Amino acid sequence: MTMAIAADGLIRSFGTVRAVDGVSFEVGEGEVFGLLGPNGAGKTTLIRLLAGVLTPDAGSARVLGLDPTIDGSAVRSRCGVLTETPAVYERLTARQNLSFAADVFGVPVPDVGARVGDLLARFSLQDRADEPVAGFSKGMKQRLALARALIHDPELLFLDEPTAGLDPVASRQVHDLVGTLRDEGRTVVLCTHHLVEAEALCDRVGVLAKGKLIALGTVRELSDRLLAASPVVLSFLGPVADAVAAAVGAVPGVAVTEREERRLLLAAADDGAAADAIGAAVRAGGRVVSAGRREHTLEEVYFALQEVPA
Amino acid sequence: MNWRTVRAIATKDLLEVRKNRIAIWSILGLSFFLSIGMPLLIGLLPFGSGPSSGDLGPFEALMHLLPSGLQGLPLGSRMVVLMLGYFLAPLFLIIPLMVAAIVGAESFVGEKERHTLEGLLYTPATDLELYAGKVLAGAVPAVIAAFLNFAIYAVVVDLITAPIVGSVWFPTISALALAVWVGPAVALLGVSASVLVSTRVETFLEANQLTGLLSLVIVALMVGQGSGLLLLSLPVLLFFGLVLYGVDVVLIRLGAAIFSRDRLMARA
Numbered sequence: 060m061t062m063a064i065a066a067d068g069l070i071r072s073f074g075t076v077r078a079v080d081g082v083s084f085e086v087g088e089g090e091v092f093g094l095l096g097p098n099g100a101g102k103t104t105l106i107r108l109l110a111g112v113l114t115p116d117a118g119s120a121r122v123l124g125l126d127p128t129i130d131g132s133a134v135r136s137r138c139g140v141l142t143e144t145p146a147v148y149e150r151l152t153a154r155q156n157l158s159f160a161a162d163v164f165g166v167p168v169p170d171v172g173a174r175v176g177d178l179l180a181r182f183s184l185q186d187r188a189d190e191p192v193a194g195f196s197k198g199m200k201q202r203l204a205l206a207r208a209l210i211h212d213p214e215l216l217f218l219d220e221p222t223a224g225l226d227p228v229a230s231r232q233v234h235d236l237v238g239t240l241r242d243e244g245r246t247v248v249l250c251t252h253h254l255v256e257a258e259a260l261c262d263r264v265g266v267l268a269k270g271k272l273i274a275l276g277t278v279r280e281l282s283d284r285l286l287a288a289s290p291v292v293l294s295f296l297g298p299v300a301d302a303v304a305a306a307v308g309a310v311p312g313v314a315v316t317e318r319e320e321r322r323l324l325l326a327a328a329d330d331g332a333a334a335d336a337i338g339a340a341v342r343a344g345g346r347v348v349s350a351g352r353r354e355h356t357l358e359e360v361y362f363a364l365q366e367v368p369a
Numbered sequence: 370m371n372w373r374t375v376r377a378i379a380t381k382d383l384l385e386v387r388k389n390r391i392a393i394w395s396i397l398g399l400s401f402f403l404s405i406g407m408p409l410l411i412g413l414l415p416f417g418s419g420p421s422s423g424d425l426g427p428f429e430a431l432m433h434l435l436p437s438g439l440q441g442l443p444l445g446s447r448m449v450v451l452m453l454g455y456f457l458a459p460l461f462l463i464i465p466l467m468v469a470a471i472v473g474a475e476s477f478v479g480e481k482e483r484h485t486l487e488g489l490l491y492t493p494a495t496d497l498e499l500y501a502g503k504v505l506a507g508a509v510p511a512v513i514a515a516f517l518n519f520a521i522y523a524v525v526v527d528l529i530t531a532p533i534v535g536s537v538w539f540p541t542i543s544a545l546a547l548a549v550w551v552g553p554a555v556a557l558l559g560v561s562a563s564v565l566v567s568t569r570v571e572t573f574l575e576a577n578q579l580t581g582l583l584s585l586v587i588v589a590l591m592v593g594q595g596s597g598l599l600l601l602s603l604p605v606l607l608f609f610g611l612v613l614y615g616v617d618v619v620l621i622r623l624g625a626a627i628f629s630r631d632r633l634m635a636r637a
Binding site: 110 | 494
């Protein structure tokens with residue numbers, strides 16, 4: 060896979076605070092990569108380093124095959140960045156905001172009008188295109204900022220908390236957009252606190268804490284590394300009889316970890332033990348309607364990571 | 370350097386300033402006072418009467434600057450001519466200085482205050498293009514405002530004084546040199562200094578206050594002229610303008626050299 064981003068030992072300090080501390084990772088072209096971490100973990104600083112607006116104290120990076128410290132302008136001309144706050148010009152209209160961005164990002168002059176019009180329509184802003192942005196809702200400003208990030212048809216997008224402060228409908232629109240961007244083959248780096256969002260959208264995630272990258276991989280990989288095997292969930296047609304629970308608990312390599320009215324959660328050593336447990340439940344008279352492993356959520360992985368020393 | 374980028378940044382800044390009511394009313398208010406209000410007020414002084422000669426007090430030194438045709442005017446008339454044509458003329462430089470300072474101070478620190486700076490720094494504009502765009506945004510309206518106000522001032526002065534002088538006498542050569550040669554130099558001084566300051570301070574107010582100190586240069590000119598210490602004759606003005614342009618070049622080069630996207634972003 061061709062790499063859109065390859066960071067190697069990036070370090071950046073502000074005064075005595077090391078905001079990014081030896082971060083190395085790669086993001087493949089067309090991948091949606093999530094950067095997770097609490098406030099102050101270094102996510103935004105990392106984006107700034109990759110976009111060439113901050114210079115690393117040590118380490119290096121290649122973004123779209125270029126070194127951001129040397130070719131920062133070229134890197135930025137091929138990247139779109141949605142900042143944490145929309146950062147749109149409130150005294151200008153939506154159209155003026157996009158036209159300015161088109162000029163600065165070098166959209167060919169004859170194409171500017173059409174490109175601006177398309178984006179205004181795509182983000183449902185055409186009806187208020189010529190009004191000052193100051194009167195827009197937060198969701199509209201965020202949509203305008205997203206439109207601006209796409210004005211030059213970038214290959215790589217950095218989205219810093221794209222759904223922060225948005226209502227569920229607007230958040231869904233952003234999620235759909237990320238899906239569309241993925242379908243179009245663009246690379247997306249998504250910084251978010253929203254773990255469900257990251258789990259739904261990202262191919263892989265990196266978790267930052269105090270400037271260090273403490274975990275990297277798919278949610279499944281991180282789960283396997285950090286947590287015990289996912290629990291097996293047996294669901295029954297009626298209430299779980301004591302005899303059924305006892306029969307399941309007696310299977311070698313299986314322990315009942317949680318018992319609910321119609322469900323048993325089991326810790327099974329392997330898939331064979333899980334299959335034996337299902338058989339034992341049926342033989343004991345239990346009417347099993349479904350059985351399967353419940354994968355750990357990213358949230359569980361994330362909180363498990365917080366307990367690992369950085 | 371990509372001039373489309375520079376022009377886009379400058380145009381965007383000017384659009385923003387145009388919609389900043391406080392800035393616009395400040396500029397319009399000062400312009401009205403200096404170009405129309407002040408000459409009208411002075412025009413209300415009693416002139417055309419009194420002895421044809423006498424002691425002009427602190428303005429006596431300026432007498433040498435008056436064209437010979439005006440030397441024989443009554444004392445009151447000469448006072449008015451001296452005040453409008455010579456003593457107050459340097460005050461004009463306040464306009465390009467103020468316009469440049471307002472737009473310049475808005476440039477980086479204003480963007481920082483409105484949380485738009487980060488978005489600007491993520492554009493492909495190089496550091497030099499960003500800096501040039503900001504300087505252009507301040508310089509162009511400052512020079513236009515200076516020329517426009519000077520033209521209005523000239524018309525008002527002539528309307529007031531023509532009946533007593535008997536002819537249209539303003540602008541004098543030195544006043545023209547002040548407007549056309551020194552004015553743009555002062556505009557560049559204001560904008561280069563304010564953009565430079567703007568990259569270093571945290572608030573628009575700080576930037577404006579610091580660049581406001583430049584008006585002391587104008588006050589010094591007025592005091593110098595009024596006291597007779599520094600008569601703004603044509604050679605003096607040409608030399609003074611040359612010195613200012615030199616300072617401008619140094620400040621602009623210094624600003625461009627120390628302009629740092631990294632530092633701006635680190636402080637954003």
